Amino acid sequence: MRAMMCEKFGVAPVMRTVDDPQAGPxxxxxxxxxCGVNFADTLIIAGKYQQQPDIPFIPGFEIAGVVASVGEGVDAAVIGQRVMAMVANGGFAEKIALDAGRIIPIPDGVAFTDAAAFQITYGTSWFALKYRANVRAGEVVLVHGAAGGVGVTAVECAKVLGANVIATAGGPEKCEIARQHGADFVIDYKTENITDTVKDICQRHGWKAGVNVVYDPVGGDVFNQSLRCVAPGARLLVIGFASGDVPQIPANILLVKNIAVLGFYFGAYLDQNPDIARDGMSELLHNLAVGHITPSVSRQFALDDVSQAFSALRDRSATSKMVVLCREDAQ
Structure with a gap:
């Protein structure tokens, strides 16, 4: 089979022909x-991810496809079934072997591309907002990077939970994407000061104390500005550091305003909370089936062009979600 192989950290993956995987017991x-494209892909290739595989490896975390064969102890009836799965690595390839318990049937009418775009971004936002930050109807949620892969899903998930959403994005085009996905208010951080504009919005709409929850996949100065426009008792979700700058949190502000900063690492959370994981994924699939959430795939790439997708992530030109088509007939 063909696969994009990472042979050295910090160097772009290269196309290789390797043996087809075989299903074990x-x-x-x-x-x-x-296979979905995620910012974490760039980190794992650079050798900067929280959990690093041994070299060489095939990157790629979320896949969608068809069961081709089964190993001992697995019901052969699943062969031919359309499924999706989250994996530690191995997604940017034509085939993968994995434990049967990790696969999830794809709902009728959902394309492979949507299934591959769905799992990590929506899972991150849904579990972070509902189960980690306990967002309640009527609260005000500030979503940063709201035109990016996880940001768009955070806007949608917060609205499903009944929240009022203030979104930030860079430039008119990205601001419009956030607005189209349900944001009540949108701030262009390239031309507006986040703290001042959020405070103004909250004052004008009766939320005088500030925002209740911050969803931050950006870090850096964006996090620092967030600290200055939150209500007492607010929860700040640390999702990632797309800016490349890990903020140093001033504990005195947390103390005075009784603020909680909550880290959220999706993969570890699922492993640590298997019961919640099952319930949450069922909720997400229901919301997908009834149209409450809609995966947004902005660009598709051939398997040979994976590095172009990574470049779009690194230079922050990407909007919404990007997907790699691992086979020519994938749709």
């Missing part, structure tokens, strides 16, 4: 039709 082999 309790495993299935999936023909991969699509």
């Amino acid at each position: 309790g495993q299935v082999v999936i023909d991969i039709y699509a």
Whole structure:
């Protein structure tokens, strides 16, 4: 099979032909039709991710495809089933072997590309907002990077939970994307000061104390500005550091305003909370099936062009979600 192989940290993956994987006991082999592209892909290739695989490895965290074969102990009836899965690595390839318990059937009418765009971004936002920050109807949620892969989903998930959403994005085009996905108010951080504008919005709409929850996949100065426009008792979700700058949190501000800063690492959270993981994914699939959330794929790339997708993430030109088509007939 063909696969994009990372042979050295800090160097772009290269196309290689490798042996097809075989299903071991309790495993299935999936023909991969699509694989989602995530900012974490750039980190794992650079050697900066929280959990690093051994070199060489195939990057790619979320896949969608068809079960091609099964190993001992797995019901052969699943062969031919359309499924999706989250994996530690191995997604940017034509095939993958994984434990059968990790696969989730794709709902009828959902394309492979949407299934590959769905799991990590919506999972991150849904579990972070509902289960980590306990967002309640009527609260005010500030979403940063709201035109990016996870930001768009955070806007949608916060609205499903009944929140009022203030979104930040860079430039008119990205601001419009956030607005189209349900943001009540949108701030262009390139031309507006986040703290001052958020305070103004809150004052004008009766939320005088400030925002209740901050969803921050950016870090850096964006985090620092957030600290100055939150209500007492606010919860700040640390999702990632797309800016490349990890903020140093001033504990005195947390103390005075009784603020909680909550880290959220999706993969570890699922492993640590298996019961919540099952419930939350069922909720997400229901919201997908009834149209409450809508995966937004802004760009599709051929398997050979994975590095172009990574470049779009690094220079922050990407909007919404990007997907790699691992087979020519993937849709």
